[in-house]
Amino acid sequence: MHTDESVNAYLTGNLLAGETYKYDPQDKHGPVLFLLAKPIAQLGGAKNFSDLTETQLRLTPVLVGSAMILLFGCAVEIFGFIACLTAALLFAIAPLPVYYSRYFIHETLFVAATFGLILSGWQTLKNNSLWFAALTGLCAALLLACKETAAIHFFALACGAFAAWFTTARKYFPAPKIIATSLMVFIATTILLFTWFGQNFGALADLFHAIPRVVARAGGEGHAKPFFYYFELLDPLFILSFLAAAGIYTAICDTVSGARKAALPLMIYAVAVALIYSAIPYKTPWLTLNLWLPFTLLCGLGVSAIVSAFNNKAGRWGAGIVGIFLLATLGAQTQELVFQKPADEKNLLAYAHTTPDILNLPAKLEEICRARKIVQPRIAVVMKDAWPLPWYLRKFSRVGFWPPGLETGDADFFITTTDAPTNLTARLENFRPEFFGVRPNVLLILWTPRPADKLP
Amino acid sequence: MKNLILLAATLLTATAFAEDMIPLKTDLPNPLMVGTPVPISIPKLEAKIKKFPDFQVPAGTVNLAKGKKVSSSDNDPVIGSLDLITDGDKEGDEGSWVELGSGKQWVQIDLANAATISAIVVWHYHSQERVYRDVVVQISDDPKFEKDVTTIYDNSSAGKDLPYIESYLGKLIDAKGAKGRYVRLSSAGNTTNKLNHYIEVEVFGKPAA
Numbered sequence: 001m002h003t004d005e006s007v008n009a010y011l012t013g014n015l016l017a018g019e020t021y022k023y024d025p026q027d028k029h030g031p032v033l034f035l036l037a038k039p040i041a042q043l044g045g046a047k048n049f050s051d052l053t054e055t056q057l058r059l060t061p062v063l064v065g066s067a068m069i070l071l072f073g074c075a076v077e078i079f080g081f082i083a084c085l086t087a088a089l090l091f092a093i094a095p096l097p098v099y100y101s102r103y104f105i106h107e108t109l110f111v112a113a114t115f116g117l118i119l120s121g122w123q124t125l126k127n128n129s130l131w132f133a134a135l136t137g138l139c140a141a142l143l144l145a146c147k148e149t150a151a152i153h154f155f156a157l158a159c160g161a162f163a164a165w166f167t168t169a170r171k172y173f174p175a176p177k178i179i180a181t182s183l184m185v186f187i188a189t190t191i192l193l194f195t196w197f198g199q200n201f202g203a204l205a206d207l208f209h210a211i212p213r214v215v216a217r218a219g220g221e222g223h224a225k226p227f228f229y230y231f232e233l234l235d236p237l238f239i240l241s242f243l244a245a246a247g248i249y250t251a252i253c254d255t256v257s258g259a260r261k262a263a264l265p266l267m268i269y270a271v272a273v274a275l276i277y278s279a280i281p282y283k284t285p286w287l288t289l290n291l292w293l294p295f296t297l298l299c300g301l302g303v304s305a306i307v308s309a310f311n312n313k314a315g316r317w318g319a320g321i322v323g324i325f326l327l328a329t330l331g332a333q334t335q336e337l338v339f340q341k342p343a344d345e346k347n348l349l350a351y352a353h354t355t356p357d358i359l360n361l362p363a364k365l366e367e368i369c370r371a372r373k374i375v376q377p378r379i380a381v382v383m384k385d386a387w388p389l390p391w392y393l394r395k396f397s398r399v400g401f402w403p404p405g406l407e408t409g410d411a412d413f414f415i416t417t418t419d420a421p422t423n424l425t426a427r428l429e430n431f432r433p434e435f436f437g438v439r440p441n442v443l444l445i446l447w448t449p450r451p452a453d454k455l456p
Numbered sequence: 457m458k459n460l461i462l463l464a465a466t467l468l469t470a471t472a473f474a475e476d477m478i479p480l481k482t483d484l485p486n487p488l489m490v491g492t493p494v495p496i497s498i499p500k501l502e503a504k505i506k507k508f509p510d511f512q513v514p515a516g517t518v519n520l521a522k523g524k525k526v527s528s529s530d531n532d533p534v535i536g537s538l539d540l541i542t543d544g545d546k547e548g549d550e551g552s553w554v555e556l557g558s559g560k561q562w563v564q565i566d567l568a569n570a571a572t573i574s575a576i577v578v579w580h581y582h583s584q585e586r587v588y589r590d591v592v593v594q595i596s597d598d599p600k601f602e603k604d605v606t607t608i609y610d611n612s613s614a615g616k617d618l619p620y621i622e623s624y625l626g627k628l629i630d631a632k633g634a635k636g637r638y639v640r641l642s643s644a645g646n647t648t649n650k651l652n653h654y655i656e657v658e659v660f661g662k663p664a665a
Contacts, residue, residue, distance in 0.1 A: 345584075443585060
């Protein structure tokens with residue numbers, strides 16, 4: 001489990017144990033993930049944090065990621081069958097979406113909400129329907145209740161919508177009651193979700209307090225990356241970019257001819273999102289998913305144009321074979337990056353991922369406890385930042401976490417970083433250190449009492 | 457007076473038979489890990505060293521392992537080849553190290569002749585902060601290590617030595633003048649993965665008289 005996943009797991013565990021969700025503007029994001037994860041984990045039989053398993057937790061993004069693929073079926077009317085089929089296949093097969101669709105973080109849900117917002121928003125504008133207007137408001141609220149960075153997408157989508165309105169002789173403008181319905185549903189849903197159905201109205205003020213935090217984070221905070229970081233993750237083989245370029249060309253042609261009205265706003269949205277995310281120094285690989293949605297749809301438009309260009313059977317067969325080869329290549333990449341080497345330090349998707357070695361820590365503790373007949377071991381964790389240890393030690397009932405420098409009381413085992421505080425020196429005199437990997441270049445030490453025959 | 461003369465004579469004889477001792481020197485590779493080293497606050501913990509230790513060896517001591525034949529429990533390494541272990545290249549980049557399979561694996565250096573060994577310096581991997589598990593170093597005249605085995609280092613649960621964090625300074629092990637033709641080093645994975653790595657092993661000693 002990645003550190004972020006373990007924090008989300010802990011919050012889910014609190015909800016299972018009967019606690020109320022309380023929005024924390026300090027990087028914990030919104031409530032949607034926990035809203036979905038709680039019943040799914042309950043169905044799996046979990047009653048508290050220590051009951052939880054990786055499978056129970058990761059089932060939430062897996063289900064949402066799978067639903068996201070089906071959602072492309074609703075987009076056929078807007079972007080065309082081949083474009084949607086291509087995008088759906090890329091979501092189902094490529095390493096990036098598959099990898100993060102089983103990460104217990106907010107990103108997959110966020111992208112699904114974005115897609116829902118695009119689809120419902122388009123139908124609202126097209127049909128002037130109150131139902132779609134309400135759905136648009138709901139999707140927008142879900143987006144915000146996934147992550148505060150929804151603001152970026154609201155802006156980028158507004159740019160796309162403005163372009164669509166501007167290029168269609170400014171005919172389509174939603175009626176006031178449509179706008180009012182969307183806004184009311186958005187506000188009501190946002191309040192319901194962030195206050196956890198009216199239990200914590202302070203969360204609304206906290207939502208505004210998150211703004212300076214998000215702005216500070218955007219500065220980098222140790223995660224600053226170059227401008228083109230996302231492009232390397234989007235298309236490491238530099239094949240899909242050609243399809244996306246063809247998609248952009250198609251979008252421009254469609255706008256000029258008036259053939260497919262959704263192409264231009266899609267392109268504007270894609271460019272806006274790509275530029276904004278790339279310009280922000282703070283970057284993590286899972287944020288690439290935000291670019292992946294418009295990128296795959298542009299690829300789809302490109303494929304659609306290529307298929308149309310081949311008006312003979314042989315040409316279409318050729319394009320089909322190339323397409324299958326491309327998907328097979330992506331599938332092979334997915335097999336390696338997602339299933340064979342998910343935590344490998346050379347895997348670009350495994351960002352600051354927890355080293356598999358950490359799994360040896362609870363196993364080692366259990367082994368020693370069995371050998372020395374310790375029934376309920378007292379474990380003192382002395383670290384400034386102990387995540388993801390609460391997850392890996394969740395089966396032990398007597399675990400305490402202390403910041404360095406504080407007295408811990410007696411313990412059977414101590415767990416420290418490699419710069420263990422000096423106040424522990426005397427207490428660890430007869431303990432043996434054993435190292436465990438937490439993340440690349442991050443180690444911890446398990447201090448175990450030495451057997452009498454191993455004392456110096 | 458008689459006792460004083462006897463003591464002086466004993467000291468003179470001992471000095472005449474004692475070998476000249478010189479500091480052990482080895483060329484260190486370039487450090488690859490970036491960032492500020494974290495000080496270790498617990499004196500007992502043999503985790504990180506800041507400089508190559510001062511260590512005295514008899515004059516005439518050389519690296520007997522240079523270019524010598526290496527065998528292993530894994531004769532089909534995942535990455536690299538066994539000859540990298542004694543080629544003199546201690547850099548931490550890819551191409552300088554051999555990667556052996558998962559679990560417990562050993563490498564064995566044949567010094568060609570029996571030798572009196574003063575020290576062994578080993579570099580497992582130093583481009584990342586990691587610890588190799590159950591590091592054991594043994595010397596023997598028996599290539600199968602079934603008899604007359606001298607264990608000079610053991611940080612497994614059976615031994616008394618402490619685990620340590622890898623660095624470009626390598627790990628200096630006092631061999632205390634153990635005699636043998638073969639040197640065997642074993643480990644059982646590391647804190648990043650289950651694999652075993654060797655960049656270089658130097659065996660400092662003199663051919664046995």
